Amino acid sequence: MHKLRIIPKLVLIGAIASMTQVHAAGGGGPLEEADIDPGNIPSLQRGAANFMNYCAGCHSAQYVRYTTIGKHLGLSEEQLIDNLMFNANKTFETINTAMPPEDAERWFGSVPPDMSLIARAKGADYLYSFLKGYYVEPGSPTGVNNLYLPGTSMPHVLWELQGYQAANYSEHSENGIVTRQFEGFEPLTAGVLDAEAYDGFVRDTVNFLAYIAEPIRSDRRTVGVWVLIFLTIFLVLAYMLKKEIWKDVK
Numbered sequence: 001m002h003k004l005r006i007i008p009k010l011v012l013i014g015a016i017a018s019m020t021q022v023h024a025a026g027g028g029g030p031l032e033e034a035d036i037d038p039g040n041i042p043s044l045q046r047g048a049a050n051f052m053n054y055c056a057g058c059h060s061a062q063y064v065r066y067t068t069i070g071k072h073l074g075l076s077e078e079q080l081i082d083n084l085m086f087n088a089n090k091t092f093e094t095i096n097t098a099m100p101p102e103d104a105e106r107w108f109g110s111v112p113p114d115m116s117l118i119a120r121a122k123g124a125d126y127l128y129s130f131l132k133g134y135y136v137e138p139g140s141p142t143g144v145n146n147l148y149l150p151g152t153s154m155p156h157v158l159w160e161l162q163g164y165q166a167a168n169y170s171e172h173s174e175n176g177i178v179t180r181q182f183e184g185f186e187p188l189t190a191g192v193l194d195a196e197a198y199d200g201f202v203r204d205t206v207n208f209l210a211y212i213a214e215p216i217r218s219d220r221r222t223v224g225v226w227v228l229i230f231l232t233i234f235l236v237l238a239y240m241l242k243k244e245i246w247k248d249v250k
């Protein structure tokens, strides 16, 4: 009986381990560092606008309320309504997508995942690399492929901003086995943004995704400080009490 109880735990550990493996293996190139700054409020505000303009048409963030974003990012109700709320009527609503899941399935072959926790699941560096990882591949249904999620059904939605790029590979042959190694991207057409501005756009967007994956992080830090102060005072009191109680016993 006792031994049996450990099995679900082992299964869980196995599942987590295999998830991390997929995560680490995901893709065909080295990850670029996102270098995001969760304390940079203007960056988070820009990222929120980017997300609502370029991602929320397909992706929801169903655990995130507009009111919470407004509170943390210092936006008034009018600013929220004017700049971010395209799919909602009330500020306490969560970020829903206008696209019905059945249509998404029909159009893309897979439902665009909810973005609430994606940064925790995949990591900021992955998201940053993924959004910079689209390259032209003429035979594919979307005309592009992604270095980090090969064969993805998500189109290159930021093509107007980034332009199109090609992926260069070198081929190595050893004992008759030919392997391809990714060497780098090469711009083909110019986008509205230059390379540096596009990096900034993606960084802000990923910063926002990292923030919504853990919106209470800022609150938690302040709570943590108070808990430590409380524990210190309590320790002193407990020590004094102990001395008082044991004083006569000795």
Ligand code: HEC
Residues within 6 Å of the ligand: 051, 054, 055, 056, 057, 058, 059, 108, 110, 111, 112, 113, 118, 122, 127, 130, 131, 149, 151, 152, 153, 154, 155, 157, 158, 205
């Ligand atoms: C036209 C619809 C559409 C838009 C707009 C869109 N996506 Fe997607 N996205 C998808 C689909 C479909 C998938 C599922 C792809 C797959 O599984 O191959 C996806 C998957 C993803 C994933 C998961 C990748 C993974 O490794 O599993 C991330 C992250 C993502 N999108 C981020 C974004 C961001 C950020 C934006 C805005 C800049 C955006 N998407 C805009 C359709 C869209």
